[in-house]
Amino acid sequence: MLVVRDVTVRFGGLTAVSRFDIDVPDVGIFALVGPNGAGKTTLINALSRVAPVTEGRIELDGIDVLRLRSHQVVRYGIARSFQKAEMFASLTVLENILVGLHVQMRTGLEGALFLPTTQRQETNGRERAESLLRELDLWDVRDMSPADLPYGHQKLLDVARALIAEPKVLLLDEPFAGLTDAETPRLVTYIAAAGKRCAILMIEHHFELLEEIAERITVMNFGQKIAEGAPASIRADPEVVRCYLGTGRQSRAETRVEA
Ligand SMILES: Nc1ncnc2c1ncn2[C@@H]1O[C@H](COP(=O)(O)OP(=O)(O)OP(=O)(O)O)[C@@H](O)[C@H]1O
Ligand SMILES: [Mg+2]
Numbered sequence: 001m002l003v004v005r006d007v008t009v010r011f012g013g014l015t016a017v018s019r020f021d022i023d024v025p026d027v028g029i030f031a032l033v034g035p036n037g038a039g040k041t042t043l044i045n046a047l048s049r050v051a052p053v054t055e056g057r058i059e060l061d062g063i064d065v066l067r068l069r070s071h072q073v074v075r076y077g078i079a080r081s082f083q084k085a086e087m088f089a090s091l092t093v094l095e096n097i098l099v100g101l102h103v104q105m106r107t108g109l110e111g112a113l114f115l116p117t118t119q120r121q122e123t124n125g126r127e128r129a130e131s132l133l134r135e136l137d138l139w140d141v142r143d144m145s146p147a148d149l150p151y152g153h154q155k156l157l158d159v160a161r162a163l164i165a166e167p168k169v170l171l172l173d174e175p176f177a178g179l180t181d182a183e184t185p186r187l188v189t190y191i192a193a194a195g196k197r198c199a200i201l202m203i204e205h206h207f208e209l210l211e212e213i214a215e216r217i218t219v220m221n222f223g224q225k226i227a228e229g230a231p232a233s234i235r236a237d238p239e240v241v242r243c244y245l246g247t248g249r250q251s252r253a254e255t256r257v258e259a
Contacts, residue, residue: 001025002047002078002169002199007056009042009223016042018223019056022201024169029195031210032203033234034220035244040203041083043220044171047201048080049073060169074100077168081175083203085158087146093157094142097129100161125164132160137186152183159187163194170194172202176209188213207245211235219244 002024009017017039024030032040045051047058049070058065063076087096133139136156146154159175176184192213204210210217211231219227219240227237234240
């Protein structure tokens with residue numbers, strides 16, 4: 001279980017995340033929603049040790065996550081995808097997935113650190129990467145450069161790159177943003193299956209999609225938690241409707257172009 005207590009992230013005078021608490025159980029799909037700028041990505045950055053945590057406590061199965069460096073986090077079971085997928089153009093699709101075995105990506109490619117893995121991990125990893133590519137219907141493009149693929153394919157790859165590490169906790173930052181109508185159901189199936197094996201904390205603006213797959217939704221506004229509960233109770237919460245669902249922000253977010 002991932003336990004987050006009283007976590008605050010400040011950038012100079014701006015408090016992006018404020019005294020935030022969340023528990024993420026071992027298995028299941030848990031969503032994080034809120035208006036643009038609410039602090040959702042910053043929270044995920046804090047959990048993956050990319051954003052500096054000013055105050056608070058983050059523990060995964062008793063391990064003090066705040067004592068880990070960002071490149072160690074994946075080894076302790078926390079992997080993530082990015083709001084804006086970035087791939088290594090000089091590597092193939094298959095190789096880009098294998099990168100997930102070696103590194104915890106930072107905010108972008110420039111921060112990636114290659115770390116040694118054993119031969120056995122590498123072999124198992126290759127088999128898993130190949131099966132991931134088949135599941136995501138990306139097998140035919142495995143030897144291409146991601147730069148030559150549509151953006152939606154790159155988003156799928158980014159999720160696959162996080163999952164290959166077989167994390168305990170998978171953090172997904174708007175995995176569906178930029179996907180086509182054809183790609184979306186494929187990723188829904190895939191995430192739903194993954195959510196039976198590990199914990200998924202997912203930022204997502206498509207509320208109807210969350211109603212389908214998330215067992216709990218946490219709502220954030222101005223860095224703070226304003227509601228948490230089953231999707232039906234969140235939809236009916238007047239405060240959530242006032243600051244998020246009812247404002248038209250959600251529909252704007254859904255039509256937002258991410259690439
Ligand atoms: N590295 C940073 N330095 C300074 N300010 C930052 C940094 N990262 C985020 N912020 C600020 O923190 C606030 C929260 O941003 P964040 O990206 O976490 O929001 P979000 O909820 O993910 O929004 P969106 O839905 O648009 O992705 C914003 O005001 C943002 O400008
Ligand atoms: Mg964000």
